[in-house]
Amino acid sequence: MKPDESMRETASMLDCESVMRQLWDYLDRQLTPDTLVAIARHLDDCGRCRPHADYRRAFETAVAGARVDAGDTSALSDRIRLALRTADDGSA
Numbered sequence: 001m002k003p004d005e006s007m008r009e010t011a012s013m014l015d016c017e018s019v020m021r022q023l024w025d026y027l028d029r030q031l032t033p034d035t036l037v038a039i040a041r042h043l044d045d046c047g048r049c050r051p052h053a054d055y056r057r058a059f060e061t062a063v064a065g066a067r068v069d070a071g072d073t074s075a076l077s078d079r080i081r082l083a084l085r086t087a088d089d090g091s092a
Helices: 003-013 016-027 033-045 048-068 074-089
Strands: none
Touching: 016 033, 033 048, 033 074
């Protein structure tokens, strides 16, 4: 079987359920090249699965941005510890 035929066969075997099961691995590029291409094709054509992939990408971007924006979190940690101690003392 030629590589193009193998990719077409892999793409035709992917339904929404199998794409969703492999979505995180797909977005982390942890699948075989043929499977990556097949899932990309499915996501291009499927209005039901594409939003899941878009959400995951947006979520990762937001988390990465939050890490950069957080900077030094020691002051926040100190305030949380103080609030917990105060709540534990019953004086909150």
